[in-house]
Amino acid sequence: MQFERRADVSIPLLVAAPFAAIAVALLLCAGLIAAAGVNPLTAYGEMLKGALGSRLAITETLTRAIPLIFTGLAAAVAFRARVWNIGGEGQFYIGALVTAGLGHSLFLGLPAPIAIALIMAISAICGALLLMAPLALRLRFGVDEVVVTLLLNFIVLLFVGLMVEGPLKDPMAFGWPQSVPVDPSLRLERLVPRSRLHIGFLVAVVAALAVWIVQARTVFGAETRAAGLAPRAAAFAGVRMPRVLMAVAFLSGGLAALAGSVEVLGPTGYVTTTMSPGFGYAGIVVAMLAALHPAGVVAAAIFIATIFVGADAMSRATGVPSFIADVIMSVSLLAMLTALLFTTYRIKR
Amino acid sequence: MSGPVLELNGISKRFGTLRANEDVSFTLHQGEVLALLGENGAGKTTLMNIIFGHYTADSGEVRVHGHRLPPGQPRAAIAAGVGMVHQHFTLAGNLTVLENIIIGSEPLLRPDSHRRAAEAKIRKLSDSFGLPVDPAARVGDLSVGERQRVEILKALYRDSRILILDEPTAVLARPEADRLFATLKGMTANGLSIIFISHKLHEVMAASNRVVVLRAGRVVAERATRETTAPELAELMVGRSVKRPTRQQHATGQPVVSARDLSVTQAHGAGLDGVSFDVREGEILGIVGVSGNGQAALGRVLSGVSQASAGRLTLSGEDISRASPRSLIRRGVGRIPEDRHAEGVVGDLAVWENAVLERIDSPAYSRWGFIRRGAASDFAAGLISRFDIRGATPATRTRQLSGGNMQKLILGRSLANQPKFILANQPTRGLDEGAIAAVHAELLAARSAGAAILLISEDLDEAVALSDRIQAIVKGRLSRPVAAGEADAKMLGLMMAGIWEESHAV
Secondary structure (H helix, E strand, O other): OEEEEOOOOOHHHHHHHHHHHHHHHHHHHHHHHHHOOOOHHHHHHHHHHHHHOOHHHHHHHHHHHHHHHHHHHHHHHHHHOOOOOOOHHHHHHHHHHHHHHHHHHOOOOOOHHHHHHHHHHHHHHHHHHHHHHHHHHHHHHOOOHHHHHHHHHHHHHHHHHHHHHOOOEOOOOOOOOOEOOOOHHHOOOEOOOOOOOEOHHHHHHHHHHHHHHHHHHEHHHHHHHHHHHOHHHHHHOOOOHHHHHHHHHHHHHHHHHHHHHHHHHHHHOOOOOOOOOOHHHHHHHHHHHOOOOHHHHHHHHHHHHHHHHHHHHHHHHHOOOOOHHHHHHHHHHHHHHHHHHHHHEEEEO | OOOEEEEEEEEEEEEOOEEEEEEEEEEEEOOOEEEEEOOOOOOHHHHHHHHHOOOOOOEEEEEEOOEEOOOOOHHHHHHOOEEEEOOOOOOOOOOEHHHHHHOOOOOOOOOOOOHHHHHHHHHHHHHHOOOOOOOOOEHHHOOHHHHHHHHHHHHHHOOOOEEEEEOOOOOOOHHHHHHHHHHHHHHHHOOOEEEEEEOOHHHHHHHOOEEEEEEOOEEEEEEEHHHOOHHHHHHHHHOOOOOOOOOOOOOOOOEEEEEEEEEEOOOOOOOEEEEEEEEEOOOEEEEEOOOOOOHHHHHHHHHOOOOOOEEEEEEOOEEOOOOOHHHHHHOOEEEEOOOHHHHHOOOOOEHHHHHHHHHOOOOOOEEOOEEOHHHHHHHHHHHHHHOOOOOOOOOOEHHHOOHHHHHHHHHHHHHOOOOOEEEEEOOOOOOOHHHHHHHHHHHHHHHHOOOEEEEEEOOHHHHHHHOOEEEEEEOOEEOOOEEHHHOOHHHHHHHHOOOOOOOOOO
């Protein structure tokens, strides 16, 4: 048995790959659920019911998908150009922290929409800088950005801990380590009454559309694709590599920071060191499941959100630990990477 | 010569709709050098990969010494004494020659390595077959010629009696290639049988006993080398008679590009050390030399990928020694890179994207940062028809084009805007006869239209046929120019060896 390169990447297979990957992941995890003593069909049924079974469940799942769309876009944009941004988690927290800090005290004189836009923009810039610095190190000195961005996540989290225990600590929180809240006038409007779903969802979808248009239709998009696929050929054709890659880092870091910003302006209102259940890392899975396509990111983010929201409900109903959600997500990433292999290679006996 | 050592019977292989091999049969006899001649895409490499077990044939069989080889098993081929030397070397640069040779043939989980015995065997092989190489040397430090010897030794170390060489001279300079063929002759005297794959006629005529010609996956002819001629083989290979265009004398004009004491320093490989040259309107200046003598550095600085560290480089009087690729393109420079796969095109982008990538930010192809797809696609369609790029539509993934058609695309996008200066760096390397003739015709047409062309070539025949004047490059320095009419093979050989004094300057 051996692998033979296909004459061309098969587009139908590329579209089928995530579905196959998810099916394989659910099948493998069914074994784990059965090992926990529960009928997998019952468990998956409870999961679906918990995530999509009611109006409230659906809004809850979509709310959960919002930060995942942003971090998924962040990873997809960066990976397209072979900028390995593993720092989505840190950028998320920086975005959240800056938003809380600004939203508590400043901008109160401005009309709310303008203040919100400004806060989001500044948060995004801070997140962008957090990725541009490691990329600059790579471009200048050849420092591996995977290591630097990954380790920065822990540093940022400790910094957030320092801030919410210190300068930004909420004096009204009975000693809980949480930041000062953003002003209620700056919170994002609800999209659906009596739910947590807010207009951040629309912002996320618009961001995905914008990324799609930029990648498919603009000179910058074509240059980033060339830069990612064949750096030497891109440079020969006159693509200004450092500039293009820095712009990619700006976009990617900014999108990840927007996830944190929108999470604070939307459902939570303040920052804690446990507010992200790994949105930054899950964004990488979302991007891969989407085969780095912005439209796929929205769908993949909703899928991952479904698993996580559904797993909580399933855990309450059946007693299977909700960690199964992490397992499903991780296995579907591995299955997707395997599936991607078959879009470029075929097995020959 | 005795019975056949290797027999191919009715081998067929398809990739999708492409028939790579169709009912191919031939035999290899003990102690003979068989040349497998064919254009790129004729199915030579596929066939060798089937013999070696990398691919499985759809039908047909391979017999070694009369025994059928189980298909799809490289190990079985190795065990039967078939060794393969790939066109692109499969060596680890950070390991020594010895380590590279024994890797894979040494059991993985054996604590005691039999290096001493291995080294003795390698020394014995390299002595008896005339393949001098130091087993303790690091492969990364060796020249390409030496690396190829290591590849051959690797096959011999595994007791190969049948050696398959895929385009063995693709990376070698002429003297190294000549030495290789002398070595191969000696090896057949020691009882080895050899197949070498090539599309170069002079090699086939010089080094083989027998020739099998492949065209479009089929065997179209089999000849004893003694009884055939190069023109006959050329016609068999291409399927029609191909003539390379010839250069017509005409007057040249003012210098377009001038270099004065131009130097490039770089971390790896030869740089440039104070070179001076002029390329005039309507002239082709040929730069010849053995590979690795600074051609790459010259190509990079002239295409804007790297900058000069000292000296002057001007285009119509303006300094371009530190110009970027974009600024060169805007000033009317056409550039054909040395390595079309790594630098020329982005294989996974569409033909139309590669066609306009160089000038994608010009108003012709973009507005407000948005690509004008229609205009870009029309431009690509124009290139496809004007430069006869076969198998392509603007939407085709560029990777799917053959090497020759890819080169026509690169040539087309460089020539489309009537450049005043063209850098052609190894423009026909690895191309088949038909494509070479097409590339030469386009370069000569650009010359007639008044372009100044700098041709960097390791192919002496090409340089002499196209160039008005020739300079040799040796260790980053350039000889004085000689007129092509006055340059004979001996003089060029001396120039390439760095002996300028014997050459006449014009």
